[in-house]
Amino acid sequence: MMNKKTLVWFRQDLRLSDNPALYQAVLNGSVLAIYILDEQKNKDISMGAASMWWLHHSLTKLASSLDNKLNFYKGDAKKIILKLIKEYSIDGVYWNRCYEPARVEQDAEIKNLLIHAGIDCQDFNASLLWEPELVLKSDKTPYKVFTPFYRNGCLSAQAPRIPLEKPKKLNLVKDPVHAIDLDDLGLLKNKLPAFLAEQDWIIGEDGAQDVLATFIQKPLENYKEGRNVPAKKNVSRLSPYLHFGEISPNQAWYAAKNRGFVSASLGNNVDCFLSELGWREFSHSLLYNFPDLPRKNFQSKFDSFPWRNNQQLLTAWQQGQTGYPIIDAGMRELLQTGYMHNRVRMIVGSFLVKNLLLHWHHGADWFWDRLVDADLANNSASWQWIAGSGADAAPYFRIFNPVTQGEKFDTDGVYTKRFLPELAALPSKYLFSPWEVKEPILREAGVILGKTYPWPIIDLKASRSNALEAFKSLSTEIK
DNA sequence: CCTGGAGTTGTCCTA
DNA sequence: TTAGGACAACTCCAG
Numbered sequence: 001m002m003n004k005k006t007l008v009w010f011r012q013d014l015r016l017s018d019n020p021a022l023y024q025a026v027l028n029g030s031v032l033a034i035y036i037l038d039e040q041k042n043k044d045i046s047m048g049a050a051s052m053w054w055l056h057h058s059l060t061k062l063a064s065s066l067d068n069k070l071n072f073y074k075g076d077a078k079k080i081i082l083k084l085i086k087e088y089s090i091d092g093v094y095w096n097r098c099y100e101p102a103r104v105e106q107d108a109e110i111k112n113l114l115i116h117a118g119i120d121c122q123d124f125n126a127s128l129l130w131e132p133e134l135v136l137k138s139d140k141t142p143y144k145v146f147t148p149f150y151r152n153g154c155l156s157a158q159a160p161r162i163p164l165e166k167p168k169k170l171n172l173v174k175d176p177v178h179a180i181d182l183d184d185l186g187l188l189k190n191k192l193p194a195f196l197a198e199q200d201w202i203i204g205e206d207g208a209q210d211v212l213a214t215f216i217q218k219p220l221e222n223y224k225e226g227r228n229v230p231a232k233k234n235v236s237r238l239s240p241y242l243h244f245g246e247i248s249p250n251q252a253w254y255a256a257k258n259r260g261f262v263s264a265s266l267g268n269n270v271d272c273f274l275s276e277l278g279w280r281e282f283s284h285s286l287l288y289n290f291p292d293l294p295r296k297n298f299q300s301k302f303d304s305f306p307w308r309n310n311q312q313l314l315t316a317w318q319q320g321q322t323g324y325p326i327i328d329a330g331m332r333e334l335l336q337t338g339y340m341h342n343r344v345r346m347i348v349g350s351f352l353v354k355n356l357l358l359h360w361h362h363g364a365d366w367f368w369d370r371l372v373d374a375d376l377a378n379n380s381a382s383w384q385w386i387a388g389s390g391a392d393a394a395p396y397f398r399i400f401n402p403v404t405q406g407e408k409f410d411t412d413g414v415y416t417k418r419f420l421p422e423l424a425a426l427p428s429k430y431l432f433s434p435w436e437v438k439e440p441i442l443r444e445a446g447v448i449l450g451k452t453y454p455w456p457i458i459d460l461k462a463s464r465s466n467a468l469e470a471f472k473s474l475s476t477e478i479k
Numbered sequence: 480c481c482t483g484g485a486g487t488t489g490t491c492c493t494a
Numbered sequence: 495t496t497a498g499g500a501c502a503a504c505t506c507c508a509g
Contacts, residue, residue, distance in 0.1 A: 139507095144507090145506055148507060148508080397502080
């Protein structure tokens with residue numbers, strides 16, 4: 001082993017296993033492990049309260065697995081790193097790449113600076129299966145359609161990196177001078193709903209591995225169908241872990257693939273799960289190649305879309321008070337847990353954009369603030385997808401009907417009733433359209449519309465045809 | 480350069 | 495009751 005001192009800058013790679021930057025640094029000798037809370041002026045990467053809450057606990061776990069020799073700082077990353085290099089005679093600075101536009105920019109600047117200063121500066125890919133720079137069409141431009149991106153761009157390229165082991169022996173340097181306490185990062189300063197702390201998430205690398213192992217072992221067997229049913233536990237719930245890098249996509253990829261090899265009958269379900277990881281890659285590729293994705297319509301014809309401006313409707317949506325049970329259940333799941341089942345995300349997204357005709361920015365902002373798995377690439381790409389303005393987006397005439405969707409995917413109402421206790425006594429066959437239920441049945445269930453549960457805030461049929469009209473106006477306008 | 484097939488997740492109407 | 499087609503038009507992508 002060499003006897004060099006390497007600074008490892010942790011960001012969205014809060015794990016020891018399959019961590020290329022850490023792995024390489026350890027081979028060089030001792031390691032100064034740091035985390036910097038760089039509260040950028042840039043809104044793109046400033047976190048919502050739920051994310052900060054998650055991050056705090058994730059850092060707690062990481063610090064403890066690093067013998068409490070993870071050093072915390074707050075402020076400008078460039079200045080802090082330069083100061084540490086001087087103070088501790090650092091030979092090299094290693095990190096794993098982040099792919100948000102603001103980070104890419106900042107990293108390039110720092111790397112440039114370090115290289116000119118003669119520091120051994122290396123960055124690695126720890127959070128994507130394929131390097132977005134390399135997944136290109138034969139004409140060297142990025143893909144804009146998922147299927148060819150995934151099949152031709154990803155699957156037929158080199159296989160993803162096999163996950164690395166945890167470094168065997170860590171020789172860690174503690175900075176007693178400049179480092180501050182984790183608590184002083186102030187990640188818990190924002191008021192959080194009390195129940196968030198009582199969630200059954202086990203934050204951190206060990207928790208992530210448990211979640212993956214449990215998922216692979218059983219729920220994966222019925223992933224393709226079960227993932228659409230919010231009351232079932234067939235989704236992986238890996239999203240926050242993947243976002244913060246408590247687990248790598250490579251670990252998930254190979255765990256699923258290997259399970260598929262062992263039991264061949266799983267094939268369909270494994271491929272389905274892998275392609276969801278593929279969608280994560282696609283979103284990141286889009287953001288990387290189209291840095292305006294978080295605010296700008298990917299299809300510019302949507303710039304003239306007649307969005308409505310209505311705070312009342314927006315608030316009702318945010319608070320889960322729309323009068324449409326599947327919508328309200330989803331929005332309250334988000335409020336109460338910082339998470340929402342994927343199927344329900346699509347339904348509430350479609351409702352905001354196509355029934356309420358509110359700009360997808362409102363949805364993206366709300367999700368960004370409330371989700372523990374808030375991720376710039378996934379959030380931006382998915383909101384544009386559901387709005388129809390995105391790459392390979394849902395066709396405009398695909399408008400989810402919250403009644404049908406509820407009946408179809410939450411047939412016995414288990415999910416909906418969990419988050420809408422005021423409707424718990426309503427027979428499931430009436431659950432998704434309470435405004436059509438006869439008075440005696442409502443009374444029996446203790447439901448008083450307008451009092452214990454809202455009347456629908458808009459008419460489904462009328463708003464649907466409104467949306468179709470609005471979308472039609474887009475295509476005729478350009479002609 | 481041209482061409483043709485394809486494009487995550489739905490709904491509604493009709494026969 | 496149920497299955498199939500319409501719903502637009504366009505852009506993307508590979509050959």
